Amino acid sequence: MQKNNFSLEFNREYKIKELIFVNSGSNYYVRLPVDSHAAIIADNNSGKTSTLSALKLFLLPEISFKRQSEKFGFSSGRKFFEDLDSYLYYFPGADSYIICNASNPKGDFCWVLYRTTELRYERIALPVSYDEIEHLFWDGRSKNNENAGKLHSDIESKGIKKTLITTYSGKPFNDRKAIGESIYTRTSNDNDDSRFCLLPMIKGYSSNKTETIRALLNMAFDLSNAATTSLPMAIASILDGQSMSAVKRNNSEGILLDLEAQLDEWRELKQLNSKLNVVKDNSNLWISLEKSRESFKETKREFIEKFKNINYLVESEKNKNQKEVQEVAKRVEEADKHHQSVEENYKMVKVSYDNAKINAKSEKKSLERNKSIIEKVEETRRHLKPLNPNDGSDESILLALNEQIALCQEDIESLKDKNKAIRRMEELNKRVITNKHRVKCLTETIEHTENKSSLFDELEAGAGSKLLSLNKDFGKVSVKLSQEQKKITESFCELITLSKQRVYFCDSELITTEFIETNSDDYIKQYKDEIEELNSWIHKDSLEIKKNKEYSLLTKEAQAKKLQECEDELEELKQNRNDLKAFDSIMASIKIGVANLQIAEEKYKEENDKFEKVKRHRVETRIAMEKEHSRSSEIKKYQADIQNYVQKLHAIELSTGHLCKLEQVLDEHEESCEKERAAMLIESKIEELEELKGKLINEHEETINKTRELLDKGIVESEVDDRYRLKESDGSLDNYYYSLESVFRNIDKSLESFKQRLEHHNNQNATVTKIIENVESWIKAFFKQLNDEMKKYKISNLSSVELIAELHPQYTEVIKTLNSTGNRTDILNTQDFYTQIADFQNNFYIKRAGKIDIARIIEKVSYRFTRNGTVEVIPQSNGTNCMVNAVLLALLLSDMVPEDIGLNMPVVFDEVGSLDEKNFKEILKVMEEHGLFLFAANPEQNGIIASVLSVYHPISTFRVVDDEIIGKAEIIYYPGMEERLEEIGHSA
Template identity: 25%
Template sequence: MTTLIHSEDQLGLDGLGEQGDAFGPVRIALIDSAGYCYCELPLDLHMLLIAPGNTGKSAALQALKLFLLPEDSLKKAEKKFRFAHKSGYYSGEQSHSFYFPAANSMLILEVENAFGYHCQILFVGRGALRYERLFVPARLDAISPFIWNKSLGDCGCPEAQFSPTLMREQLKKKYPGTEHAQNRDQVSQLLYPERALDPETGRFALLPLKKVDYSTLNALRTMTHMMFEDTTDGKQLAKSIAALIEASKRDETDNLELDLEAIEEEHRRLESDTAYIANVEGLEDKYNLVLQQYNNLNRLHDINIRWNSLLFSARKLAQTLNEKSKPLAEKVFHSNEAFEQAKQNLSRISTQAKELEITIGNNGDRANNGKGIKGDIQLFRSRVDKVNAICAQYPGTQIKEVILILEEYRQEREQRLSVLQENVNNAHRRLELQKNREDFKNKIFAENEKIEHINRLLGSHLTPHAQDVIATLIPDMLIEVLSDEELHLAIPKIEHFSELFNVDNEQISFHQQYWKKHPFSTKKQLQKNIASLERKLQDCNNQIVDIQQYQSEPANVLNKLKREVTEARNDLGLLNGIQQTRQDLHDKKEHLIEAEKQFTDAKQKIIDGQSQVTKTDAAHKKYQNAQTLLLKQSDEINAIVTSLAHLQKYQEGRLYEEHALATPCSPTKELVETLENDIEQARKLRENVLNGLRVFFEQQIIHDPHRIAMSQSPSGQHVKEGMESLQLVYRELPEKKTALKHAYTEHNHLLNTKTQTLIDNVTLIEHFQRNLNQELNETNINNLSGLKFSISLDNRFKKLVSEIQAVDFYAEKSLGESFYRSLVNFCQEFFSRGESQTLTLEDIILNVDISYKIIGSERWLDKPQSNSTTSLTTLAIVQYLMQRLFKPGVKYHIPYVMDELPTIDPPQIPPVLKEAETRGFTLFCASTRAVGVDVIAAVGNHCNIGDIQADKFFSQERRIVYWGALESLAPLDDPEMQLTEDAKFDEHISHAEVIDETL
């Protein structure tokens, strides 16, 4: 494994024991990030960052947000970090690809606190848009050698064995106490611990917050955005002030957690209870009547006894008949099963007989039809007969000899047929060869014509040396066509002329390249083609002569030979297979005997099966007739039970709980009629009771769990439960009236307590505004002599608070529909549907207006101020507000980011810096090279970045390198600096160049 090896001097171990003077960032380093290859910038003193446009100045300033805010992901970066560009904020994907574009990308923040120095290292995390932190108890000088070798080259180069993963592992081993934070909770506990001044918990504390909770961290976030964006926007300032007030509250009871929906729900419940009690009191007479009818109905308790006795006797008789019918039904069932089984057996045997008949071949006509065993026997016999007929043609000859004779005959016929077919094919071939012969003659003639043309070209009669000379000097002469006389006169002259020239290899190459495709150069190839065509022509002539030696025979002889060959082959097949055919014939005869025997047995089984079907059918009809008789008797008994069954509706809907054992009796018509009269009287009473209960159900005095109101015949038990519920309501009515008064008192007291929080928070806002104005009233910025702030609250909220102050919360009754209607209207107007209906200061503080007083004037002005005044105003506000977040008496220093410093007038800068120092802030700003020397001198320290680019780097896209000491200029009023403005700037530039050369 590759390891990083450094000496203790390189690691800076001698600086670990230093104790910081205050809480806050000291230096920031960007590695392969935000356009930089390697860059170190100080943060614990005022500093101006100077660089050309698009160098990454703003990116270096904005990177501080990643350290100040306890986050672990760049998801929703446009809301959490608000990295700004001209038209909005960068997305999480854009921000992550900018600050963490590669696996090597890291950001390091060196921090000091009461317990020493440490570094936060931000690097690419696991998961989309995530990053993680390593808290190392060491200074940046001890960590940077792992990354950048400052001793090589003009500006250094990447450490040869640099590996982010390996570096982190070695830092963990080298520095005990190193913490690796991978989620937001871990980061928050390390950056902003509850006990920042405790050495055990505050070792990696960044800033000493008064409290560590959601409100404080939210305040820190909003103030950070305001500081970085350098704006006095009223809405942004309102969010910051709301977060600060929330963070400054003493305890949770001060929070504006007023659940108005719950209050409204409790009010509706109390109003519902009031209406319920009034309704119950109005129906008390109806209740007394229903109770009387219910008691009268219960006095007819013997109806149930009489009905049970009659029904018991009737059911007993029906049970007796039912018991007799069971064994008879079993006999009917089993006899039917036997009958069906007999029919199935008969069907199965008949099927087997039919299958045997088909197998034998007796189905259909009596005459054999070629199917089954008999058909096979007939086929084998016909084959044997054919063999006998063949052998009869050769008397006294054995089968083997006949086979030899037929085989010789077949071979002779096939050979003769082959000869005849070859003759036919040769005739077609001869026609084809004759056609090819004519084609070859034509091609030979054409090729000779081409050669004749080439022979008349001048170039074809010259020597190679003459051809090279003429091709070089007069190329077109070579292809002139001349007569024999012209050629005879021209060739000697041209040959003599060509001897006057020496042809070198380059000219010869030119001639060969230029003329290699000319027609007279292909004469040899044409001659080769002619020779090849003549050989092919001779071959055609030879084949035609061979074919003419054979004479064709008539087509009828050819067909006859084909038939004779086929017949010989078939006869040979029969003769060769005669032994197998005879064996198959013998086997089929034996099979036929066995099958005919099985068929005879099957026919006998059919006769037996038909007899069994007849017997089981008779037994089944006997039991079926007996069952019919018994069912008739059962119908008569069931008619008696039916005559009593119409009274069962009373049994199902009885309204009392008395039960008695039924005693057997003979059910008579008189007893049934008497019972019917009593039941009719009970039915009317029961209907009156049910109608009365339905009134109380409809009025929701009592619940109807068994749906009695919707039932025609509810059970007596359900009706009894309804009456018991109704009686309980009226017994508990006095107690409920007393409880309602007590509930109103409790509700009003609770509402008073909760709404008082609203009034208290209004007071808290007014107090904060008063303190803010007192602190900044005499602020001197440019031509201003003071600032005044006015916090605007939501009008709906102010109206609600006004109404709350006019309500009497000590009454034992409702506070009035007007008050609750105001609450309801406030909820509907103030909250969106689906949102949590809990008020926060951020909801009710809508805007903050700033008024300005000009020096020498007593009037307060609301008009916008210059960019310089606005920037300085923002700086003063942020410093005042942010210091309220930190523990009193603890030193700290925070970089105040101001992206465009030149907007501030140079004379204003020294007092601004002095005021910032008293409140624990250092100015961290940026500008282009066009900044004046007076501004640079006013700030005091500056860094020129963007000029030095590394020769060796992590990524080609990021090559800017900056590290080393700050540059500085003396103030303009220094005697040594009494130069012209141009001379001052030239001296500044030369001073910067000297420092660059030193670096």
């Protein structure tokens, strides 16, 4: 805090005159003066506060809206806007601009902001007043928007940027450091960029001062809530700027306290203490490990020597056996070739033998099959010949077969369809009745003939032959003629004449009519034969009727079974018919088959003799070949035995886990080391080696286990996987042994070193404790100095105002714990001590910056008011708080700006309509005393505002009516536009 008196009347050498908005926020085109007290009147959500908040974009050296809540704090209702929303609000398009018109001892100048890409914006500084460049953006002579004017159509950033740089000597700024140095460095001839200084700082630009300005700006734009938000941040930033929060030690610039490293060292010391105790407690185990290791080394030397000797013996037998294997292989090859030759001849002869055998069997089988067919034909003849004893020819038998086939087919049809069976019975019954009637007639005819009372007996001689020649049925007629019928019949017979066995009717020959001479005996015999045949048919038809009736009464299962029997019978009858038809052809085949069979059997006998001879030769050759193979097997078996010995040795080598590196020691063996070559000794020697291997492995495992037991206790550093992969061959066992050896032999030195480190560590802890405790002292000292300054000012009707820093309860808890911690240097601190250190680091220490987060420690700034000697604990009015915060803002700014420089800055009091006139005037008075400009923001003009402020800006009164707008940018405002005169025309 500066000790000199703070001038309450700034000389206005550094002025921010106005803010100009082009297609930005809610503003189509707005020029807002900020160098005098004023009221901003606008509807809710019309951009009152956000318009003034744009001043942060000029007074903070930022180039991007990324993390805008940390950089600018644009918010509404205590809720921060999203980065993109804020960016698009202020810069909705490429023709969006925000311009700051300012002046300093070097003259008038402008800062022009415009959007680029990816939430970024750039700026150009111009050494001219905005009035000189306004024509680039605004056409005031336009009749648009009720003569208010309009924006030019070609104001996109690319074109404007080029014009501002080339025509008006504009200078682009894209680097945060360059921007900060330009706006915070007071004007001088040594720095051209200081020509554009807006807020001169003591000692110019620094990152700490930027954070202080950020906090003060947030305070200036939110006076009513400063005590809980921006004021603690501002105070913390000032302390940061004074390097009070940066922690150094050993008087070395830049060496910051690493709390995390201190905790790590405590853990390391704690672990080391435990480790040293473990080393002392396991000294006996170490002595046991040394003994086990010596025993293992001796067994290893003995094992290597035996292994080399046995390996040499096995290799000698292996070489000898390889020669024998080569010799017998040659003999086996010759025997195999001879056997192969015999085998091929055997196969050729066997093929001929098999063919002859198959041919003989085939001929015999064919002959037997034909003979079987002939036997079946003879059986068919014997079976069917009695049906027609007068005619035993094959034709009559075929007719009988056809008749049986037809009957069988009719049975099948009847079985398949009951209706057909019924119709069949009806047909058969009709035929039986007809045949019985014919038998009756024929019987009567025979009786008349025998009794000489037939038709022919009544007629004159010769008439009977004539009638019979015309129709044989006249002989079967049994009728008694009347005289007239007799006369007529005889007259008719006279028309027929017989001559030389020919028949004439009225002398005309009946060519196809056969002459038949009447002979009663012949006719009687013929009639009897016909009666016999008719009776036979009557019998057959009766049987068929009975059979069809039985079929119609069958169940479905019985019917299906009977149908299958009939179908099988039908197939057999058809085959019998075919065989009977082919009888002569089959007999011819039998004759040829007998001859062929004789030839085939002779060929088979000849080939059989050859085959038997070749087969005996083949057996003899196979026996000779198998003898050679047997010899080869014996030699190969011995070869396998030798290979088994080799594998056993290899298995022994592998099972030792390359403990002895046997693949290397074998090269050192000489032939003179082992003269015995008896293979029978190999097995016993390998058994001895196996026993020695078991001892070697056991001693190795014992050494490993004891080493691992010591490693598991953490005596030397090791990985879990390494501890369970300890090997003799790769050196890991030796390496850990030597490490353990170093630890146990240097335990006394290690204990002394630990004592020294512990003392040094505890001394550092004391330093850390003191630094953490000092933070409270720094804050209290700053607040004491600030309260001393506050006593110089009269605020409202209060006797005095005192600021009280309310510290974070977690920080106060840390202080309590650290104060209760002892300062002994020969023992480790408790876990709680380091827990508090860790809590402090996690909550109040910014590691990357190497400083204490004072803004977090100061949780809130509260006020204690005194009136007429009485301390008032009740909260004061919002207006009183704003007046206090305004004084604080001025005091804090005074520390930032050189005392010989004056500047102006707008302070925003939102919703001023909630104040009474007296409080409002008090706030204005405070602003005037401290060189700040009050901007009261309210939705509407009222009497209180009008009585206090003479200037007001009704920025939402006029809106665009002719031109297209971007987003919300529809407001047109510039001072004086509300006084425009228009000529009113008179109606005729």
